[in-house]
Amino acid sequence: MAPLADVPRKFHPARLIQSVAFTARRERGLRSLGVPRAWLLAADITSNPSNASPGGRLLRLLYRIYERRLFHQVRSLPVPNHIGIILDGNRRHGERQGIRDPHEIYAVGARKLDTVLDWCAELAIPAVTLWVCSTDNLERPADQVSGILAAIEDKLRGLARDPQIHQRRVRVRAIGKLELLPSSVVAAIRSAREATVNYDGMILTIAVAYGGREEIVDAVRALLMDLTHRQMTLSDTISEITTSAIGRHLYMPDAPDPDLIIRTSGEIRLSGFLLWQSAHSEFYFCDVPWPAFRKIDFLRAVRDYQHRRRRFGK
Numbered sequence: 510m511a512p513l514a515d516v517p518r519k520f521h522p523a524r525l526i527q528s529v530a531f532t533a534r535r536e537r538g539l540r541s542l543g544v545p546r547a548w549l550l551a552a553d554i555t556s557n558p559s560n561a562s563p564g565g566r567l568l569r570l571l572y573r574i575y576e577r578r579l580f581h582q583v584r585s586l587p588v589p590n591h592i593g594i595i596l597d598g599n600r601r602h603g604e605r606q607g608i609r610d611p612h613e614i615y616a617v618g619a620r621k622l623d624t625v626l627d628w629c630a631e632l633a634i635p636a637v638t639l640w641v642c643s644t645d646n647l648e649r650p651a652d653q654v655s656g657i658l659a660a661i662e663d664k665l666r667g668l669a670r671d672p673q674i675h676q677r678r679v680r681v682r683a684i685g686k687l688e689l690l691p692s693s694v695v696a697a698i699r700s701a702r703e704a705t706v707n708y709d710g711m712i713l714t715i716a717v718a719y720g721g722r723e724e725i726v727d728a729v730r731a732l733l734m735d736l737t738h739r740q741m742t743l744s745d746t747i748s749e750i751t752t753s754a755i756g757r758h759l760y761m762p763d764a765p766d767p768d769l770i771i772r773t774s775g776e777i778r779l780s781g782f783l784l785w786q787s788a789h790s791e792f793y794f795c796d797v798p799w800p801a802f803r804k805i806d807f808l809r810a811v812r813d814y815q816h817r818r819r820r821f822g823k
Contacts, residue, residue, distance in 0.1 A: 572805065579808040583632065586815040589768035591636040592629065593790070595782050596621075598774025598798025600653075605798075611656030617800045619660040623673075628807050629711065630677055636712040636764055640782050644686055644720040658694050661717055665697035668713075669704040678710035684760035685719035714761060721784030728758040728785075759785060766790065769814045771807075773799045789821045 596618060603614035622639065629637050642657050649657075668674050668681050681701040690698075694717075732754055736746045756762060766786040770779070775796040779787065793810040797803065 576805050576808070579805055579812065580631070583808050583811050583815065588632045588634060588811060589814055590634075591638070591765045591767045591769075592634055592811075593638040593640070593767040593770040593783055593787070594625070595640045595770070595772040595780065596799040597772055597776055599800060601774060602798035602800040611653045612659055613656075615656045615660035616663070619664040621800050621802060622664060623671075624804075625802070625807065626673075626679070626711075626713070628804055632811065634711065636714070638714040638716060638761075638764075638767065638783070640716040640719060642685075642717045642719070643781065644689070644718055644723055645780075647689060647718060658691060661715070662694045662697045665694075665701045665715070669697075669701040674705065675708075678708035679705060679713050680708040680710065681705045681713050681715070682761070683715045683717055684724075685717045686723055687718060689718045712764060714764065716782070719760075719782075721779070721781035724760055725755070725785055727760075728755050731758040756785070769793060769810065771795060771810045773797055773802050773806075789819070791817055791819065 599614055599618040603609070603617070606617075608614050608617070625639075626637070641661055646657060647654055665681075665683075668679075673679075674681065681704075683698040683702070687695055687698065698715075698717075729750075732750065733746070735758070736749055741749065764786075766788070767783060767790045769792075770782065770787055770790045771793045772779075772782075773795050775794065777794045779792075783790075791814050793813055795802070795806050795810065797806050
């Protein structure tokens with residue numbers, strides 16, 4: 510047997526103990542496959558799965574096996590009709606990766622969108638809403654706002670000419686206080702919308718300069734304006750203000766309420782996302798920042814939703 514001093518650091522007993530603890534906390538799914546503990550330890554589960562070491566290659570293999578198993582589990586049960594995702598954690602991910610330029614930070618997050626749309630398409634999710642920028646985000650320092658909006662503009666222009674978008678007949682639209690956005694971003698939104706307006710596949714809604722409170726206020730104002738044009742009395746106007754009437758004036762009245770809302774990066778709050786529509790939504794909070802969001806994280810969220818018993822208050 511080799512002397513302890515000759516054992517590689519990653520296989521040192523102390524290191525193995527750390528790996529076992531990490532595995533128990535974060536990678537129970539791999540253990541559920543029946544993979545021997547020695548294999549997990551040899552793979553050095555705490556390492557970067559993308560490294561080229563034998564352990565890294567083994568870990569990637571294990572993830573692919575686990576991902577495939579998750580996918581088949583999820584496909585065997587009904588999937589959500591509408592998934593909303595709060596894209597959080599771009600800055601924190603950038604800091605961890607040593608990225609300082611705000612434009613590059615948010616460009617990395619924008620590139621993740623294509624991958625997530627692929628996952629949704631594989632499960633035939635009918636509607637997806639992505640919250641990419643809130644009205645509060647517009648109050649950040651100018652360089653950060655510039656980075657956010659530049660990434661959104663580039664992505665929307667890319668969606669307008671993306672062959673996958675057209676092949677899948679994805680209809681792209683945007684909601685929010687669009688009048689607050691620069692004209693170039695509005696033009697990119699219009700380009701993506703017009704290029705896909707007649708499609709009947711997945712509905713992809715980009716929530717930009719969006720706030721849930723602002724949406725409700727805008728809906729009530731629009732309803733009151735409609736009632737005013739009908740020259741109704743005050744008492745009749747009051748009687749017309751109902752939940753269904755307000756719902757018809759929301760930003761996307763034709764979309765089903767979200768069944769599942771996912772938030773990345775570990776924050777456990779909605780921050781105003783789809784406040785009206787999320788009354789009966791299921792929530793899933795994931796520790797991983799948006800740019801590092803993995804397919805197994807997405808599938809776990811859907812599987813968690815599938816295992817819940819939805820009562821809708823009844």
